[in-house]
Amino acid sequence: KEVTPETKQPAPEATSDVKISSRDRVIFPEAKATKGDLADYYAAVAPLMLAHTARRPISLVRCPQGRAKKCFFQKHDSGSFGDHVHHVPIREKDGGHEDYLYVEDADGVLACVQMGTIEFHGWDSHVETLEKPDRMVFDLDPDEGLAFADVKKSALDIRRQLADIGLVSFAMLSGGKGVHVVVPLDPGHGWDAHKDFSKRFAEALSLAEPDRYVATMSKAKRKGKIFIDYLRNQRGSTAIMPYSARARENAPVAAPIGWEELADVKSAGQWTIKDAAALLERAASAELKGWGFASQPLPGF
Ligand code: ATP
């Protein structure tokens, strides 16, 4: 089945009837932002977010008492999300099945927020083509001492390297410390090829420029370098979805960014949940039109 921007784009005026309780509860103490503020942010950006997140298995970071209290990462259904949050049984390594969560509309997004969700992380595949990933993410994780300028430069380098092998890519500020380079792909190959390609790509970069890049998780080897985290690209892994809020100080969000604009960005948390109007306006700009969409097979498929 062909996946095109047209088939994935939901109606732009997605709305929700989900009732949000405790709207005045402070979820981001530093930013003084409440559950109501978070829900309003998600209601506003839901159409943008759903274009990338709808019908992918998701994991949630839930912080029912706010980001400064206990948060937990939830992969499986706990039965309490209501009818707008859907389930998909997925085969586990041990041969059994577990129900994973997915949403497909603003009601689903808001039902998760009502349950204390701050972050939405998604698989590289969609529920109807679970074994056929359609997005590859290179998550650039800078070592503590590195300047954001180094991360930006690396993202641009990776864009160039991908372009050299015929792949269009897009940049996203993670809302945390790094940049994600996102490569939309036709769902024609399987998980083994997906992980293998991203691993070899990351390793080739670290071999070519060992002073700048590492492709292994080991913290000790990361000193002063950027870890190219290709491990988002395996079955069962997730990455933060575009427009998701982050459970961090100041309530930043994962924000798509145009390649030409990247030079002017000061930090990966440049946009926050207070910027819904600006994000909507940006999404309609020439820089971000078509962001995250391209029809291209993984090389060799
Ligand atoms: P930053 O820019 O700060 O690195 P990030 O979203 O890229 O932000 P990482 O720590 O690099 O954060 O990415 C970790 C990824 O692993 C997350 O995007 C998420 O999808 C996944 N993840 C996070 N927490 C858990 C968890 N408790 N269990 C499993 N996977 C997790």
Ligand code: MN
């Ligand atoms: Mn990262």
Ligand code: MN
């Ligand atoms: Mn990472």
